[in-house]
Amino acid sequence: MPESLLRFEDVTVAFGELQALRNLSFNVLKGETRIILGAAGSGKTVLLKTAMGLNPVASGKVFLFDEDITNKPEQDLFDIRRKVGMLFQESALFDSMTIAQNVAYPLLNQRANRMPRDQMEPAVRDSLRFVELEHTLTKYPSELSGGMRRRVAIARAVVTKPPLLLYDSPTAGLDPITAHTIMALIIKERDVDNTTALVVSHRYQDGNLVANFRYNSKSGRLDPSPDAAANTVYMVMHEGSLVFEGRQTDLESSKDSYISKFVKRPERDAA
């Protein structure tokens, strides 16, 4: 049995009267990629933030790397958070810092990852090379396009080589070509570093790409490969509850009207 990296046990998260997550339970195993689908406001972002301990939990328990992180004080969470990389919805780059400073931020500030300054620059360069943006080192986030900012944010999330990655709507608001580039990077990260990932999306084709393609390190492109589907699990969220959890084939054969909307007419729900 592979080890569990992230486990929710009957978790409820509430903001005032509003329940953002309702009695959510699931278990993410090492090596899995989870595609989380759902309409806007269904609790996808809250789920990712709760997994990082960024939101208070009303009831239930959250386990990250088998450690109970439910409502722990901020200071005690920093050591475990360094094992998780997160891509935020709007990239969340620090706009007063250059791209190089942004990517170096976790290396400078995470206690366990802190490295001598002379090793830092190659690590930052490697990470930016991974997203093919090595030439932007001295630029500021405001000088880059939305797609480039998202790639820099991926570089920042992977610079410490975390075993678990959380991507919040990596393709939202991007044109199809840029969205494909971002998804290709996510697949590349999965196949090169063997990371476990949760990918929030409202586009079915993002999941389709993750489940059926592999990164070919020789050609630098994505090749069709059905074996990726075995480790790809879909989750569908509806108003804070988990309404589906399973493989792509089960998702496609679902008769539920809400779930099937994400499969059959992805274009209409993309907005």
Add this chain to the structure above:
Amino acid sequence: MLDILKGPIEAIQDFFLLTGRALRNVFRQPHYLDDIKLQMDALGVGSVPIVILTGAFSGAVMGLQMGRALQQYGQTGRTGTVVSIILVRELGPVLTSLMVAGRNASGIASELGSMKVTEQIDAMRALGTDPIQKLVTPRMIATAIMLPCLTVIDDFVGMFGGWLIGKLVYNLDFLQYWSQSWRALAWSDVRQGLFKPFIFSFVISLIGCFYGLRASGGTQGVGRATTQAMVAASVAVLVLDLFLGLIFVQSSSF
């Protein structure tokens, strides 16, 4: 009725929690010295022009009015005494703090508010830094160091403004004005004149940070946070000034 009170009481509780955590971080690793220096420059040195202008004009106006009032008793020569006591004890600390509250509480709130609504605060937490340690404590320390210094500048420029107008309007003697001003001040005046801005500095920086970190709802929310921070900080300075004044008057030995 209880529901109406719930919001403000919760806000006050959150404010004191933030204050407690920011103060505790002063004695806790890691210290972000670069951020403190950066904020001392931005919040302190950046406020020098506005403090000089405020000081010069408030001192000049006081010199003008006091000179006229004292003229009735044939005591125009005492203008320096009155101007320096009022400036050092009361007007210097309060006017400087109000100007700094207007400039910096709103500046801090809009900066932190923008970071909040674009998820940069969450990103900071996710990347292993405590936003209070990294953002709030440096701003608090920087303001606490710089505000008393700015007050000294304001006091001095104010006295100069008072002399200038005294010279032009009432033909005051240079030496007489300055020796009167100097002799009028006791150590207790200087102590309370510097203690007040030190206390105000915490209120100004922490209110700015508090409203910034609470911002929600996009750019509109940032605008709202900015305005609220400025209003709350200015009012807090005036209210605190009265209470501190009462304490000083009651225990006049201070």
